[in-house]
Amino acid sequence: MQLSGKIALVTGGTSGIGAAAVRRLASEGARVIVVGREGPRLRPSGVPIERTEPIAADVTDPDAIARLMSEVKTRHGRLDVLVINAGVATAPPIQELAPASYEALMGVNCKGAVFTFVHALPLLAEGASVIFVGSVAARKGQPGDALYAGSKGFLRAFARNAGTDPDLLQRRIRVNVVTPGPIDTPLSAAATADPQVRAYVERLIPMGRWGKAEEVAEAILFLGSPASSFTTGAEITVDGGMSHA
Ligand SMILES: NC(=O)c1ccc[n+]([C@@H]2O[C@H](COP(=O)([O-])OP(=O)(O)OC[C@H]3O[C@@H](n4cnc5c(N)ncnc54)[C@H](OP(=O)(O)O)[C@@H]3O)[C@@H](O)[C@H]2O)c1
Known part of the structure; x- marks a missing residue:
């Protein structure tokens, strides 16, 4: 097993991509701290x-x-894999952005991260x-998605900068990004409740289908494991070809 004896933490581990990452990291032997609000x-x-350990x-x-x-320090004294995944996608159109809606999204996606x-x-x-x-x-230039x-x-x-930070590299700490395209999760289901929107998104994906959370979890496992020991500041895209179309 690739992560035997390792301690991992996944924010937003209660749902979607985060929950799939929890399952995959645990299946490779990690003890996984699951973080969410409830x-x-x-x-x-x-x-x-x-x-798993819920916090x-x-x-x-x-x-x-x-x-x-x-x-985490009291329980384990260290972390080997940190998955910063918690995120929200709901924001009003840019014409209607207000400080409260800015803070609600950026508070999770940026400040939280x-x-x-x-x-x-x-x-x-x-x-x-x-x-x-x-x-x-x-x-991608997707109307309505500017703040997200x-x-x-x-x-x-x-991550590009943190991943090449000399102090971190001296500690052999790597920092990378997994970049999903449209993935079937509660977050995307809420954003594409209208079947026409869902079909429109599907047409933007060369593979012609939505991704699965488990497919993103495989990339997270790769970056979290020693198999990616020479990869830092980088990004793995899991999008069915969408960003190249
Ligand atoms: N699904 C997609 O198509 C897609 C595509 C590209 C990128 N992503 C990114 O993938 C990540 C996971 O998304 P998902 O699709 O798996 O969404 P999801 O199923 O809605 O899960 C979102 C997770 O974030 C957690 N979360 C939200 N606000 C939080 C807060 N204030 N504090 C702690 N945890 C919080 C939720 O936990 P609780 O509700 O239990 O607190 C939940 O576990 C996000 O960063 C998202 O932007 C998703």
Whole structure:
């Protein structure tokens, strides 16, 4: 098994891509800390209960993240794989953007991601791997997606720089991004409830279908495992060819 004895943490591990990542990392031997806001959702199905540890935290609150990492330190003293996945996609059209809607999206996707990373840094073990979950939205001009796309473009740039930081590389810590295209999850189901929108999105994907959360989890596993030991500041795209069409 590729991750025997490793400690992993997945934010947004309660649903969709995060839950698939929890299952895949656990199946390779990792002990996985599952982070989300609500207690009852913190035990994803399809993974042996003894392989996961639920810890509730709202990533928009840096103090809550600091408490989360302090708890991880007490329990394990280190982290080997950190998957920064928690995200939201709902934002009004740019013409109607207000500070509250800006903060609601950026608070999870950017502030939450950055302070998860920052508070985890002292805990990251020699050779640890950090994976941000981005989106092809950052590469495509999709009307209505400006704020979401901007938040994911921010993560891509942040990871490119953090992934080549000399202090981190001295500790052999790698930082990369997984970039999903349209993936069947509760988040995308909400955004494409209208069948016409769903069909429109499908036509943008050369492979002609939506992706599965499990297909993204495979890329997360690769970046989290020693198999990607020479990869940092990089990005793996899992989008059925969408960003190349
Ligand atoms: N699905 C797609 O088509 C797609 C495409 C590209 C990128 N992505 C990205 O993939 C990631 C996962 O998305 P998904 O599709 O799997 O969505 P999802 O099923 O809606 O899951 C989102 C996760 O984020 C967590 N979360 C949201 N707000 C949070 C907060 N304030 N604090 C802590 N956790 C929070 C949720 O946990 P709780 O609700 O339990 O708190 C949930 O586990 C996101 O970053 C998304 O932008 C998705």
